Amino acid sequence: MANPTVSFVVPAKDEQASLPATLESLRDQRTDREYETVVVDGDSDDATPEIARRYDAAVVHQPRAAADGGTGFAPGIGDARHRGAQWADGDWLAFVDADTVVRPEYLDSMLGLARRESLAAASSRCRLVGPARAKVMEATINHAFPRLDRPVLPGFNCFVRRDAYFETGGFPDVPNEDTAFSRELGREWPTGYHPDVLVATSGRRIARSGLTGTLYHYLKLDWRRLRAEY
Template sequence: MPDPLVSFVVPAKDEQASLPATLESIRDQRTAREFEVVVVDGDSDDATPEIARRYDAAVVHQPRPAADGGDGLGPGIGDARHRGAKRADGDWLAFVDADTVVRPDYLNAMVGFARGTDLAAASSRCRMVGPARAKLVEATINHAFPRLDRPVLPGFNCLVRRDAYFASGGFPNVPNEDTAFSRELGREWATGYHPSVLAKTSGRRVAKSGLTGTLYHYLRLDWGRLTADY
């Protein structure tokens, strides 16, 4: 098999209920481009790793936090994404969460958009299902984040060029890891949003995702840009 152009990196812990739909949506990409799938298993207690292998994904093990707690963070989702990136072979890394489903044209659309607009990384508009407040986050992602000076690229739907990913340090093991990564990446590299809805994700973790917790801060920082056209 030729080297993959894109590596899908999927962090998953106890995701046996959601993971099959995610992996099926990746498997069913309508593309002639080579791609691979890397699932980072967070030491699941369910059949998550077995399901990943059933879909021919490479499985990377992420250990549980040490008993002493260390810095109190343990290996979180930022660490999981970074472990997957280090295992991946693709020129592009597509980070997709285990409760996210991508459209069949996702790979072609995202790579074509990033290349065509000379971006090092991109997200896209999304549809978020779940609690009512998920729609507020959906609107923020689709309409506010793309207009930030350094757009926030949600970790559940993010394509980034391999060299730019590692040059920027990758996803850190901190709360709001996708925001921290996006802001650091945006210091040196151009990033943006595909205007179409290319991913559907669950809103079950809205309160913990880091998107709402940092919204006010970054909207305030970029308010001049956001209001420049009015």
């Protein structure tokens, strides 16, 4: 295969239930462009890596402990995203979570917007699948995030040019890694949202913890992000 235009990067740990739908949506892109899918397996205890290979995705291993040895530190999703980016060959990197489904026109639509508006990175509208209370967070992502001076590009739906990604330093391995990355990227590069592209992602955290519990969870993560000086 020629060098891909786009590399989809999917972090996944114990995602055998959700991953097939995600990979099917990536496999079924309606495009003439070359693209690849990279699944970063977080040392899963289930069939996640086998499922990834079944869909012809490359599998990159993320160990449970840091390579510096003996600290007990478990690398997080920021590390997984970055490992996938380092492995990938695409001129553009499309970060999609293992419980996110994109439509067949996603690749061409996002690439078209980025090139047309000279953006280094973009996200788009989302639909949170789950309880009705998930609509509050959905509205925040769809209406508040794009209006920020440096828009937050959610990690489950982030389309970024390769050179901009690496010049920014990529996703850091800190809490709320997507906020940290988006704000750093937005200092130097133009970013935006596609108003007509829709992705569906799971609201399972809200179903499990409720809206208040989920908001508290992310507030704690953001406090830890700020303490880490990101």
